[in-house]
Amino acid sequence: MERTLIILKPDAVQRGLIGPIIARFERKGLQIVALKLTRLDSAVARQHYAMHEGKPFYDGLIQFISSGPVVVMVLQGNHVIETVRKMMGATSGFNAEPGTIRGDFGLSSSFNLIHGSDSPATARAEIARFFAPEELLDFPAASWPWVYAPGERP
Numbered sequence: 001m002e003r004t005l006i007i008l009k010p011d012a013v014q015r016g017l018i019g020p021i022i023a024r025f026e027r028k029g030l031q032i033v034a035l036k037l038t039r040l041d042s043a044v045a046r047q048h049y050a051m052h053e054g055k056p057f058y059d060g061l062i063q064f065i066s067s068g069p070v071v072v073m074v075l076q077g078n079h080v081i082e083t084v085r086k087m088m089g090a091t092s093g094f095n096a097e098p099g100t101i102r103g104d105f106g107l108s109s110s111f112n113l114i115h116g117s118d119s120p121a122t123a124r125a126e127i128a129r130f131f132a133p134e135e136l137l138d139f140p141a142a143s144w145p146w147v148y149a150p151g152e153r154p
Ligand code: IDP
Pocket: 052, 057, 061, 090, 091, 109, 110, 111, 112, 114, 115, 116, 118
């Protein structure tokens, strides 16, 4: 099964949106296989957002993502990377469709609540950045027989 790395950014934590956001993923049928509250120092933040270095919003982004506690977690499920990206919505809360996390909870293009990996290769690198292998729990979810039809089941 596919895995993806999620960060609930400092605005989500400070606004009390950890529960409502995680609830959406649980209701969808996705499985949490790793989870922690932590804080990104600026070295980790720079590594995580290295692809945006040089862009006008880069310094503000590093400042923002390291400005307070974040929740990092790994979600698992069939097609989880694309599923989560759809659930997140467009980068800016103003543009994001209602029904998405960013569309329902935010208005900003920088304080946009959540990060989700954008490809399998990125997900592998990002998961390894935040979790040691033994922190990833491999267990059959009790919901699987009802979330997935027999042919789709892990
Ligand atoms: P994504 O999070 O939807 O994948 P990216 O383009 O990868 O969006 O940008 C990474 C993060 O950088 C965004 O989530 C947002 O916090 C910030 N960001 C992106 N574009 C802008 C912008 O135009 N102004 C301010 N911040 C931005």
